[in-house]
Amino acid sequence: MSDNIHQSLSHLMDNEADELELRRILKACDEQGGEQLADTWHRYHLVRSVLHKEFEQEQLVDIADRISVALELEPEPARRKKLFENWRLRATQISDTWMAKGAIAASVAAAVVLLMPNPQQDLPVAQQVAAQSSGYQQTLPARGLQQSPIGVQRVSAGPDLAQAPYQLVDNQKLRQERLIRGYLMQHSEYVATNGTHGMMPIVRVSGYQAAGQ
Amino acid sequence: MIRKFIPTLSLMGVLLVSQAVKAADTADQWLQRFNDAMHNYEYSGVLVYSREGQLDAVELSHDVNEQGEHARLSYLDGLPREFLQQGDRITRKISGEVVASDRIQGRNPSGRFSGGLERVKQHYQLQLKGQGRVVGRPAVIVEIVPRDNQRLGYRLWLDKESALLLKSVTLDPLARELETFQFTSFSFTAKDEQSAAATEEEAPLSRSQEILPWLPDGFELFMQKQAVVVSDNHLANMYSWSDGVSTFSVFVEPLRADSLKEGHHQYGATVVVVRSIHEQNQGRVITVVGEIPLHTAQKIAAAF
Structure with a gap:
């Protein structure tokens, strides 16, 4: 995707896009790879929300704790545990820079947002996390920090992956x-x-x- | 308050009359029988509730003895939630654990066609709409039609044998359906003894005008309670009004950062209108909740 379109997206977010840019974005969305553009749009908003602290900090800490607990309790040992340890190690290594902090916050936010329990399901959060842990565990450590330049990665939360971004829960x-x-x-x-x-x-x-x- | 005993007395009076005259054939008589039956019969069944985008199934049972009414309502879907009514106490349970227990004060038959049907008929028309069949039982259809646009209407399917409510549809002033309650299985047992749950003498209520600057016609204050626990950290003063059929409540509390935001919400027949008022030092939040038309609730809130 061209830098132009990203710039237009950014303008649109700041409410500064002119009509031509708006049309270009809409057109790009319809074309092949439009989903990718929608993902970018989604990520931009997520990043902005995190930076503006629109997500409740308490909630973040709370659920992040439970996620780690669920990870610790995960019965399947060796390989995954190692992955998790790796990920944690890497996280501490790069946590000195501001960007890294932002990235971690953002990926935790993403995890929190996407792992928010579906209102239709009645399992408590911890159980749900445990139930879905095999799904996200593989994706969170492996791709969460490495691939995405801004650290926000759509994390698999099990079978709901396709709909997940649209379940953004406003706290x-x-x-x-x-x-x-x-x-x-x-x-x-x-x-x-x-x-x-x-x-x-x-x-x-x-x-x-x-x-x- | 002698005035408050009159409804009870007249109710008992009509009750005796309706016992004597078993065959009801006007809308008035059916409603009176229904009103007595709903609180004096033992009945149980599975009830479904539907409104736009939502369907819930609950198991409902109702019994009455010397201590008063006993009712149990438990959800068949999702988390096992349960409501127990024992006399004037309502207990909420989730997965068998008690999460809250409220004593319902101000119990008077104010909502139950209080002041007799004559008062109700000032604001509603009562019509027989023929016969129908619900849960495999023959039913009589009675419609309670509002005379103005400040209240909602109700279409009731009453069991022909017992006059118990089998189905109820709530209608807005333009007769559009807002929500439906309906039994999908139903059984009842006739009770010989009638409950004589005495109405306790309550502290005199404030005059409506002191609390509400504007009040829709025909509604009377029947309950007021200080510091009602709305959530873990929200307390509000609560007032409830009834016109004998419909009820709305007004909550008044100090404005806080985490108070409800201004706006309105509609869930089936129930509306919620929130208004915050900024005064010199301390703001207030007014929340109107009830089964009334949205414009009525908005007018009540706007008058503050």
Whole structure:
């Protein structure tokens, strides 16, 4: 892909693209290799979000911990463990430079984002990570840091790979939804005990309950 | 508050009458029978709830004895979540573990066609819409049609034998379907004894006008509670209004960085409208939640 198009992408992100550039990007998206361009667009946004600290730091640390725990507990030993150790070693080696820090943050962010539990599935995060670990373990250490110049690599999270980028979970939105559920729950309990429909209204809350688990 | 006993008394009165006159043939009579049946019968079944983009199945059972009503609602899909109602207490469980238990104060039959059907009929028309069949049982269709556009309507399928609710569709003021509750399996047992859950004397409620600058016609404050736990670190004062059929709640709390953002949300029949008010030192957040039209909820919030 030409540098031109990347420059246009960058302009578009900063809201500085002119109409010609916009058309060029849209055209490029339709052409062969357009997916690659979409990936780049996605990565740019991810990088910007990380740099602007739009992802909750707490959440990052939290899940990163659990990922390491899941890795530690992984029963299949030798080869993978070595890979993980290698990766960690390399990470510490290059962690002095700012870029490297950014890269690690970004790849952890990517891992966090893509490994966010699918709301449809009800396994707790740790279990889900464990269940999917064989999938990402191979890709995260091997390609996560080496191949991508900015350190953000789409990490396989199992069978959902193709849809993963579109499941970008906005933490703030998630938190808001969880809070809304609190209000709905309180309201529905009163409706259930004082209303005409008996306990039925409680069922209304389920959607939020499921999404928040 | 003698006024609050009147609904109870009139309810008991009509209850006796409806016992005597078993054959109900007007919408009013069917609704009265339904109202009594829903809280006095033992029944159970699988209930599905659907609204745009969502379908849930729960197991619901209801019983009544000297201690009051007992109900259990448990989800058949996803995490095993459960709600237990015992008298005026609702307990939530996830995977068998109790996660919350709330005592529901302000229990009066305010939502249950309180003030008798006469009050309800000031704001709704009650119509018989013929007969149908739900869960393999013959049913009577009763429609509760709002007289203005400040409330939602309901289409109810009542079991012909017991007058229990088999199916309910919530309609917006333009009669579009918002959500559906429906039993897909159902059984009930008639109870000889009627529960006489006494209504406790509650502290007098504030006047609605002191809390709400604007109130849709016909809604009366039936509950107010300080410092309701909305989430782990959010407390709000909660007020609930009912017109005898529909209910909405208003939550008022200090504005914080992690408060809900302004905006509105709609989930089936339920709307949530959030408004933050910036005052001199301390802002407030007003959250209106209820089964009312969106424009009504917005007007309530905007009046603050």
